[in-house]
Amino acid sequence: MEEEQSVAKLPLIEAECSARLGISNIDYDQDQHGGVGSLDSAGAPVETRSTAVLCICTFAAACAAFTGGCLASYSSLAESGIIADLGLTVTEYSVFGSIMTGGAMLGAVISGRMTDFIGRRRTLWVLDIFYIVGWLAIIFAEGAWLLDLGRLSLGIGFGLTCYVGPVYLAEITPKNVRGLLMSISQSMTGYGASFTFLVGSFVTWRSLAIIGCIPSLLLLLALFFIPESPRWLDYIENQRLQQNSDDNVLNLFRRKYLHIVIIGVGLMVVQTSDGLCGFLFYMSEIFDSAGISSTLGFILVAVVQASATGQCLGCFLTGLSYFLQVYKFEGIYCDTPYDK
Template sequence: MEDEELAKSLLVTQQPGNIRISNGFGSNDTGASASGVTTVLLLSAFVTACSAFAGGFVAGYSAPAESGIIDDLGLSVAEYSVFGSIMTIGGMIGAVISGKLADIIGRKNTMWILDIFYIMGWLAIYFAKAMMPLSVSVAYLIGSVINWRALALIGAIPCLLLLFGLFFIPESPRWLAKIGREKEFEAALQRLRGKNVNISDEAADIKDYTENIQKIPEDKILDLFQQKYAHLLIVGIGLMVLQQFGGLNGYAYYMNEIFELAGVPSITGFIVVSIPQIPAITLGSILIEKFGRRTLLMVTVTGECLGCFLTGLSFVLQVFEAFYSLGVGSIPWIIISEIFPITKKGSAGSICNAVNWFCNWLVSFTFNFLVEWSPAGTFFIYGSMSFLGVLFIAKLVPETKGRTLEEIQASLTHILQ
């Protein structure tokens, strides 16, 4: 009980209105006003964005590169299924170890290690059986380079920017404070805020928060497997399974094959499918605050179900993509972040993330085999899974918007009675 009370006090302390950042420019002003945006802060944000872009590029690479890789390297369906899904194996491992690794060696060092693996992966793709294209015509060689080898080099660009950018940004001040490196903590925070900004109030807040966090017992995964957390785990894991078994990553990794089955030029298909996603994401961020998480999730999973069946009948893929972007892609993560106590968020996040990646692998690995069996049947299976997802949400998933943890847990108890 004491741990939960401490956790609640931490949440209150860390509300945006309670965090003090002085802008006294060397003075002793203690007013709660935000400092200006600095070059180092912008650079840090850019480097972090490069990391996200690198991950997204990996996820999207296999779709446009599929036909070129299969033709040039002579891969079978099974071999390309391994290629298309192998990223998810790394995702499963990363979901379990990345948090602990970042706590032990720091955020920057963790990003460096991961980025080196990114670059090695792209170079391995680029140089895969590099001598084979010499036996074909020059035109075919140039075409293959443009189609997928050059794409691999483009994918390495944000990785290189990340690699060199990390030399010019400071380590996370909160991590430095956590491990007791006082001088480096203050220096890093000063660099982020600007050399003339008074950081004393913000530094004190971070130290207080770090000291209180360390009083909470270590978050252990096995602690989650208790009766009182069973309902939360069912919801969290169920949402991850629902998100992946709708078939999104089967579509994403092998979209080029879907367009070929539909008789649609790949470039035209990619453009048509991509157009609805940006407005759908924007609209989703507005609707989620107006209608709540549960309602929007039910609507978008229903739309995703409809999109699967339409794709099975006539390859209308953009309906599925639009509804996924509108809510299915983001809302499960939001709900998971809101239903678990702060003392269990880390472990719960690791479990749910690992399940998500495992389901991602299962869908992406089996997609080609299912399509060979029956293209339409594949999408009807995914549509049926989405329909089961609608029933799951209606029966088990609580609304979390504007509710305390106690209210969420009470609603879960009521739902499961």
């Protein structure tokens, strides 16, 4: 039965990869590193084309993560300008700053079901629409309600990004470069925040929103060229073949899985309970209350976050270490977006 399912899923994967890579007669075979290789009609590896597709996929995930970093640090930089231009009270601006977290929670809740139902690539389309709509709402806002709507939309997009971005990139990349490419993508959140801190110190809040929208537009362009996740196509085919499957989210609460769930959820709770979001959202007021120039504070935070002691380089080095550990400094043979 398992062999029949493996055979049944190949046409779906082959059709998708052939269409996106521009290759005919793809033959899935075991490559020298234990992954799945692809050959063109002449029997040669299609390394160049598939590497280009992998670069575009990584670029798309990086744009989504970069936008998340931009919007996370946006409210602290725009606080004084928005309050002065639109006449918002402290309470109204507090709603604007914090509503993104509510949107992110909503996006995170629906992300799993959405990515399984409509696919990873279509979910990237959805989150990018939320990003673009959110930034446009802030750019053209003349009152608190449109600001809040835009911030909420950005939060939903960010909540979707936190799930579908890593999942899509992990499923589309071969295992020989997976750690490296995922670390590059994830570090973009830190780089986005650092970039916003630097640029936001010298431009108005509307201009900063326009700049923040640029990665979303680049993501929109990249989405036309990236393939659907072959593993999701495999999942859909298996769902068709196993219509009576008893898979259920409640299975996570069985005794044999319970300790894993507790550890995973506990780590996320601890990570989000350190007050980092409050610091990022209201950094301007914090620096002013401490008697420190907010502009100087923003620049220092950006430098520290993007330096060797920041999370960005840390993520990159972590991915690089996995890459070198697996390959032991051997050459990269990356010719397909699907491996087992």
